Amino acid sequence: MNDPTSVSELGERPLISRLSGVFGSVHNPDVPLGAGPDDCAVIDISEDEYMVITTDMLHRKTDFPLCMTPWQIGWMSAAVNFSDVASMGARPIGFLSAMGFSKDTDLSFVDEVSRGMNDCARFCGTSVIGGDIDTHDELTITGTCLGKVKKSELLTRRGAKPGDIVCVTGFAGSAGAALHALENDIDIPDSLLNTLLEPVPRVSEAQKLALTGAVTSMMDTSDGLAMSLHDLADLNNVGFRIDEDSLPIQKEIEDHVTSESSELTDFALYTGGDFELLFTVSPDMLEVAQTACYLNVIGNVVDREVGTILRCHSGKNLTINRKGYLQLGN
Known part of the structure; x- marks a missing residue:
């Protein structure tokens, strides 16, 4: 029976879930994790190691702000994939790219895109x-990244449990605030603008965290902190209590974009484009995790019945909504 629902009506995450049901219907003994909720597929390649593989497609109109240089376009195209590999605790071992250019594209543009990709x-x-x-017809770049990880160090989105500590690397909401500034002609320093145009995949941090054995679940925050929290909550049947005072917000946002507390919180929770790591840590292993990299503790894992909530400055608890950056339906 034909389904008349369009992909934009369904939305990105429900579509991924729908297709995962199709692709994951056949058991493959060489693939412990295939199509599903994690950022990468996992392939069994030896007694001690897994290979992880991810792919991502980007388009001129929806993914690359007009002010991006060709070099930044290349960097971004690679960074989105390296961030997914990082979220599995893996070491990148290679990057492939399929690039579609219009017929009249200057060769210098192609060269610079390639240099940015190679530099990343x-x-x-x-x-x-x-x-x-x-x-x-439209600049389209599809990247594929491969990585390797010891089986004992593989990190996935599964494993968070009540009592765990919730952490993120870097800042929350910087890329979203930078995009808001661009769209509203607000002058901002490069230190903020580059969080959007030249995001840094947390590859090194992820591998160091994987070595500690402290992390119980991990994913990146490219679709926004709130959306990522809900993804982890659904997969692990848990809730989250996040402290508003602990959200790591870049000072340049308050200095140049807004000083309103509610707007700062909205940037931190509900905007995408940050390639940071969101992860949970066993409470007795937090100090070990802190020796691996700089991290920010933002809350804790709670029972599912509590929900995913924000403990505000005022002491009130507010529901963190399931919204952020989504393709297809946004």
Whole structure:
């Protein structure tokens, strides 16, 4: 029976869940984790190691702000994939890219996109190892990243339990605030603007955290902190209590974009584009995790019945809504 619902009506996450049911219907003994909620597929390659693989498609109109340079477009195209590999605790081992350019694209543009992509791969300790080029009506770049991780160090979205501590690397809401500034002609310093245009995948931090054995679940925050919290909550059948006072908000947002407390909180929770790591840690292992990298403690895991809530400055508890950056339906 045909389903007349369009992809935009259904939305990105329900569509992913729908297709995961199709692709995951056949058991593959070589793939412990295939199509599903995690950021990467996991392939069994040896007695001690897994390979992780992810892919992401980006478009000129929806993913690259007009002010981005070709180099930044290339960097971003690679960074989104390296961030997914990082969220599994893996070490990147190669990057492939399929690029579609319009027929009249200048070769200098193609060169700079490629240089940005290559520079991001080098920053993450690997290289561009192949791909494909074609003509397309709109600039479209699909990246595929491969990584390796010891089986004992693989991190997934599953494992959070009540009592665990909730942490993030870096800041929350910086990329969203930078995009807001661009759209409203607000002058901001490069230290804020580059969080949007040149995001840094937390590859090194993730590998160090994986080594500690302290992390119980992990994902990146590219779709926004609130959306990521709800994804983890649903998968682990838990809730979250997040402290508003602990949300790590970049000072430049308050200095240049807004000083309103409610708007700062909205940026931190409900905007995407930050390639930070959101993870949960066993309470008795927090100090060990803190030796691995700089992190911010923002709350704790609670029972499902409590929900996903924000403990505000005032002492009130507010529901954190399931919203953030989504493709297809946004």
